[in-house]
Amino acid sequence: MRPVTLKDVALRAGVSPKTVSRVINGELHVRPEVRAAVQRIVDELDYRPNAFARSLSSSRSYLLGLFLDDPGSGYAADLQLGALMRCRERSYHLVVEPLDITAPNWAGQIIDSIRALRLDGAILTPPICDSEALLDLLDSEGLAYVRISPRGDATRSGLIEMDDRSAAREMTEHLIGLGHRHIGFIKGDPAHSVSLKRFEGFTDAMTAAGLTLRPGDVREGDFSFRSGLRIGEEMLGGTAFPSAIFASNDDMALGVLITAMRLGIGVPDRLSVAGFDDAPTSRAAWPQITTIRQPKGEMAAGAVDILVDPSYRASPTSAHFRRLLDYELVDRLSTGPNTRDGSSQRS
Known part of the structure; x- marks a missing residue:
C-alpha cells in the first residue's frame, strides 16, 4: 500500500492541503472545529508527515535540541523520554546534545550544532540553564529556548519548574x-x-x-x-x-x-x-x-509544547510561558515511625 499523503488527508477532511499543513505545523488562523476535524482524519489515516519535505517547504527543521550536562543520569533519561514522546505527538523530532560548559571550546561546539542541525528550539536543563554565557549565545543565534528549573531571571524565557x-x-x-x-x-x-x-x-x-x-x-x-x-x-x-x-x-x-x-x-x-x-x-x-x-517527563513535554507554540517566539517573556507543575510525596517502606525511644545510640 502506498503511504498516506497530505492530499489524502485534505480530500477526506474536505479542506485544502494548505489547511492540513497549517494544522500539522501548529500554525494559527485555523478555526478550532476545522483543526479538530483535520486532526481526527490524521489520526484515522495514521498520517505521518515527511520530515524532509516539511523542512524544505518551510523555514523550520522540526528539530528540537535537548541540552544536558549528564545524559547518562536517571534524571536525564526521564527528561529525554518525556520530550521524545511529546515531540512524536507534535510531529517534531528530538536531538539530544551533551554539553560541558566548562570545556574551553564549548561555545564553538554548540554554534556548530545549532547551525548544522538548523534547530527550531532548545530545552535547557540544570545546571547549564543557569549559564548567562550560554543564554547570551543562544540569543545572539536567534534560537528560542525553554529552561527547566532555572535559578536565574525567571522572565528571560519560558520555563517549567516545580516548587x-x-x-x-x-x-x-x-x-x-x-x-x-x-x-x-x-x-x-x-x-x-x-x-x-x-x-x-x-x-x-x-x-x-x-x-x-x-x-x-x-x-x-x-x-x-x-x-x-x-x-x-x-x-x-x-x-x-x-x-x-x-x-x-x-x-x-x-x-x-x-x-x-x-x-x-x-x-x-x-x-x-x-x-x-x-x-x-x-x-x-x-x-x-x-x-x-x-514530574520530569511532564516538565520536558511542557517545554516542547512551549517551543512549538507559534506565539512563543513573538512573546517569549510572557507569564503564560512560565509554568509550575505539581509534585507528589510517595510514601513507601523505607520510612516508618521512630521506634528508638529517643536514643540515637547503636545497640
Whole structure:
C-alpha cells in the first residue's frame, strides 16, 4: 500500500492541503472545529508527515535540541523520554546534545550544532540553564529556548519548574510526623539551583517544628550514588546517628540505604531513609524508597509544547510561558515511625 499523503488527508477532511499543513505545523488562523476535524482524519489515516519535505517547504527543521550536562543520569533519561514522546505527538523530532560548559571550546561546539542541525528550539536543563554565557549565545543565534528549573531571571524565557522548596518541606514534615526529631540531610550538587531550594525546604520544616541541627547532620553530596555511599559511611559509621536521613535525590538515598544494611542498621525500624525525584532506583531498591515524585517527563513535554507554540517566539517573556507543575510525596517502606525511644545510640 502506498503511504498516506497530505492530499489524502485534505480530500477526506474536505479542506485544502494548505489547511492540513497549517494544522500539522501548529500554525494559527485555523478555526478550532476545522483543526479538530483535520486532526481526527490524521489520526484515522495514521498520517505521518515527511520530515524532509516539511523542512524544505518551510523555514523550520522540526528539530528540537535537548541540552544536558549528564545524559547518562536517571534524571536525564526521564527528561529525554518525556520530550521524545511529546515531540512524536507534535510531529517534531528530538536531538539530544551533551554539553560541558566548562570545556574551553564549548561555545564553538554548540554554534556548530545549532547551525548544522538548523534547530527550531532548545530545552535547557540544570545546571547549564543557569549559564548567562550560554543564554547570551543562544540569543545572539536567534534560537528560542525553554529552561527547566532555572535559578536565574525567571522572565528571560519560558520555563517549567516545580516548587522544590515546598516539596522538601513536606517530606521533612512527613518524617517529623513519624516521630523523628534527629534528622540528617544530604545536599545535592551546589551547581544545581534545586539543591539550595531543597535544603531551604528542609530547614523551613525543622525550624517550624523547633528542632535544631546537630554538628554533622547536614552533608554536601553531588547527586551521585557514590556520594550517598560516602556520606552514609560518615553519618552512620559512628556511635550515634540520626533516626532519619533525607537525601536530596534518590541515587544518594540508595547509597545511604545500602550503607545502612551493610552496617546492620535495619530500615526502617532503626533508620528511615527518604529521597527525592522518584527515580527508577527508588522503586528497584528494597525496601522501596519514600520520595518526592517530580514530574520530569511532564516538565520536558511542557517545554516542547512551549517551543512549538507559534506565539512563543513573538512573546517569549510572557507569564503564560512560565509554568509550575505539581509534585507528589510517595510514601513507601523505607520510612516508618521512630521506634528508638529517643536514643540515637547503636545497640
